[in-house]
Amino acid sequence: MSVHRPFTRAQRGTIVNGMLAFVLMLVILQLWLLTATMNAYLGGDESVIWPAAAASVVCLALNAGLLRYLYHIERTRQ
Amino acid sequence: MDERGRERLDARIDSAGREGLTGTAPANMYRPHHDAEQVTLAPDGRPMELQPAWRNDFPIDWPQDHYVERRDFMKFMVLTSLAFTVGQFWIAAENWRRRRRGQPEMVRLTSMRELPVGATQVFAYPTEHDPCILVRSDERTLVAYSQKCTHLSCAVLPRVEEGVIRCPCHEGFFDLASGRPIAGPPRRPLSRVRLEVRGGDIFAAGVDERTV
Numbered sequence: 001m002s003v004h005r006p007f008t009r010a011q012r013g014t015i016v017n018g019m020l021a022f023v024l025m026l027v028i029l030q031l032w033l034l035t036a037t038m039n040a041y042l043g044g045d046e047s048v049i050w051p052a053a054a055a056s057v058v059c060l061a062l063n064a065g066l067l068r069y070l071y072h073i074e075r076t077r078q
Numbered sequence: 079m080d081e082r083g084r085e086r087l088d089a090r091i092d093s094a095g096r097e098g099l100t101g102t103a104p105a106n107m108y109r110p111h112h113d114a115e116q117v118t119l120a121p122d123g124r125p126m127e128l129q130p131a132w133r134n135d136f137p138i139d140w141p142q143d144h145y146v147e148r149r150d151f152m153k154f155m156v157l158t159s160l161a162f163t164v165g166q167f168w169i170a171a172e173n174w175r176r177r178r179r180g181q182p183e184m185v186r187l188t189s190m191r192e193l194p195v196g197a198t199q200v201f202a203y204p205t206e207h208d209p210c211i212l213v214r215s216d217e218r219t220l221v222a223y224s225q226k227c228t229h230l231s232c233a234v235l236p237r238v239e240e241g242v243i244r245c246p247c248h249e250g251f252f253d254l255a256s257g258r259p260i261a262g263p264p265r266r267p268l269s270r271v272r273l274e275v276r277g278g279d280i281f282a283a284g285v286d287e288r289t290v
Contacts, residue, residue: 009141016148023155030162034169041169042228043266043289049173053166063159067152074149 007073015073019066026059033059118142187212187222187273187280196238200225203271203282210271211236211243212280215254220280222271223257229264243268258290266290 007015037052117139120129135150137143182204193199199212201222209225213236223243227234232247236254243252250262257268272284 009145013141013145013148016145016152020148020152020155023152023159027155027159027162030159034162034165037166037169039266040289041173042287044287045289046173046177049166049170053163053170056163056166060156060159060163063156067156070149070152 006076012073016070019070023063023066026063030056030059181284182282184274184281184283187282189279190214190275191278193220193280198236198238201282204285208285209233210282212271212273213238213254215241219255220273220275221254221257222273222282223252224269224271224285226269227264228259228266228268229262234268257288 033052033056037048040046040048118126118133118137120126120133126134135146137146185203187201187203188199193212193214195214195217197214201210201212202208203210210222211225211234212220212222214220215238223234225233227245227247227250229245229248229250232245234243234245234250234252236243238254241254242260243254243257244250245252245262245264248263250264251260252258252264252268253260257270259265259267267288267290270286270288271282272286274281274283
């Protein structure tokens with residue numbers, strides 16, 4: 001039998017810090033993707049536009065999933 | 079369930095609450111009915127989950143405040159992530175529109191007779207909002223580029239005798255023969271206007287955008 005133990009506040013603090021670090025890395029990656037794609041578009045190179053958009057969507061999905069999980073552990077803390 | 083939200087003790091020894099336990103107490107017997115670390119207490123005494131959202135978002139103790147500010151910063155970062163994704167699709171939409179427009183029509187600019195060696199001419203191509211420069215660097219060489227610097231779109235000026243095109247805003251320099259950046263902040267070459275000479279007349283026949 002598994003006993004449901006909600007995270008303590010200290011644990012939640014560590015979790016949110018870890019998630020924030022991961023989200024920041026992904027957002028920086030997205031910023032780089034956007035500038036590189038814009039540079040390619042202005043230079044007439046179309047080959048990177050859709051792969052970069054797909055990579056950006058994956059990053060957004062990861063970020064949204066992490067935020068959703070954070071709200072989930074917040075709701076279940078009681 | 080009792081009034082504090084705990085499960086009542088089930089007397090049966092094989093009840094689900096006692097599974098895996100050697101004693102008689104259910105697993106949540108000593109579980110507190112509220113978060114012991116929750117220092118913020120509302121004036122009306124009700125638990126925080128029953129309070130309005132603003133009270134949860136403005137706690138009075140520092141650890142909870144740090145948690146809330148990191149959570150909200152993370153929310154803001156996810157919104158930023160959404161904005162970047164929207165930006166990617168905006169570029170894709172602009173690219174689709176550009177492809178739909180196709181190559182511009184051929185336009186007569188001037189004639190070889192009207193453009194002596196070393197002379198330059200400013201023209202707009204393919205639309206009136208796209209200023210370009212035409213340079214006759216020697217008897218047989220004609221080049222034409224967009225006049226917008228690839229750094230911040232300042233108007234570039236040709237220096238034919240030095241073989242460069244200069245951007246006065248940030249001291250960017252491009253090679254006159256190729257349009258490639260040779261000094262300063264620009265990283266992309268100038269867009270090149272394709273030229274055709276027919277019967278002594280010079281025509282603009284399209285635009286080549288380049289990354290290198």
